[in-house]
Amino acid sequence: MARTGDRTRTATAPALAGLDFALDRTTPVPLYHQLAQQLQAAIEHGALAPGDLLGNEVGLSARLGLSRPTVRQAIQCLVDKGLLVRRRGVGTQVVHSRVRRPLELSSLYDDLEAAGQSPTTQVLRNEVVPAPCDVAAALGVPEGSEVAALERLRRTRGRPVALLRNYLPPSLLRLDTARLESTGLYRMLRSAGITLHRARQTVGARAATREEAARLEETAGAALLTMERTAFDDSGRAVEYGSHIYPASRYTFDFQLLVRA
Template sequence: MPKPIADAAALELGVDRSSPVPLYYQLSQQLEAAIEQGRLAPGSLLGNEIELAARLGLSRPTVRQAIQTLVDKGLVVRRRGVGTQVVHSQVRRPLELSSLYDDLEAAGQRPATRVLRNTVVPATGPVAAAFGIPEGTEVHLVERMRSAHDEPMALLRNHLPAGLVDLSTERLETTGLYRMMRVAGITLHSARQTVGARLAATEEAAQLAEPEGAPLLTMERTTYDDTGRAVEFGSHVYRASRYSFDFQLLVP
């Protein structure tokens, strides 16, 4: 059942008419921020354009353009007989050495984890190369589905040296992998990471609630502790419709 209509006053929405920034864009940015910060949760209603325009003292075309911006980003949908409803927020993750669980939790996204595999396997070529061990050496493999607000967000595939951490399924479903490593006394220091994109295969598309061939973001990361030892090799895929990476670029 849809949630109550959002109170514009409670959200502290407002526009600066003296600003050169278009009014519709000011409103869309404030609504997007409210969605991302969880102040407008999935299922919340914004009401119709006439009501929202009256509450904010804006014209209906201005409000319509602001809402259309959010519709185009996939953050809200217009439902006949219901109004404009929040669907979900897009997670914007900074490119730094942090776990998806911690980033989602910090953003108020209510992370949840389902463990798909938790076992020991022989290291393949890429895994062996990352750890600097002979191919076929036993390593720990963990595959998880990470969700936020009850929606799938990413498929996480992590390899760790065997015996490095107590990787119980119960703990993996209640906390993040990096948090478990820190509790075990491992000091994470740095990582080498590659970000890419590809199309979703049939099985992973079904797992991520995306159509087959939908765009996915990919991330491959080797993480090192403060002694220079490789302690994790991760290969993850994320829903491009729900997820993005943020870069901060500095002038050399």
């Protein structure tokens, strides 16, 4: 352990061997909170992978130069968030982290890529179909008129995190399957000169059907988060309607609440 000014730099093993933790003992921020934040960042950015073992509390305390209660509290914070699990006879282990996504007009692909989670996409459907009633209403087109229909399975670290269904006016842009599997839909819209200006979005929850559970590698009836969004360009035209589902065990929405005076 080496000291630099008022900060303590530590490196630990086994899974933590390649990581540095900067614990500032001069601030009012509790050490357990600093450690929990840095461990969470390491998990979310892939420096700690699912299945990695951190060791037991006694070993971690000695390696980090912290008291056992401090380490225990930091670990408990991440256990409560579903990022770590305690296994008897094994120690503390990283589990599959949840995708944490801001509740704003952004692309899931862009959000995952920015978080260092290396998203991949499998296109399950890419065709022109008659618009169902709900899709027609969202896009402001006659029911039964042609719309482009997409269905994609988004994965990160090899595990499914979203089943995405999108509908667009067919003349909007060319929806090439190979390109859809290498980038995000919103990025393709931007490249075509389409500026997304606002969206109307509804978030809900329900149980997975057998087919959805199989796609998302969950059990039938597992909890799903749902999101329906209609996006509009800067002229007010509806350019995309999405109906997406996410496994609640691996996905959360983050948003800020402001107090109105």
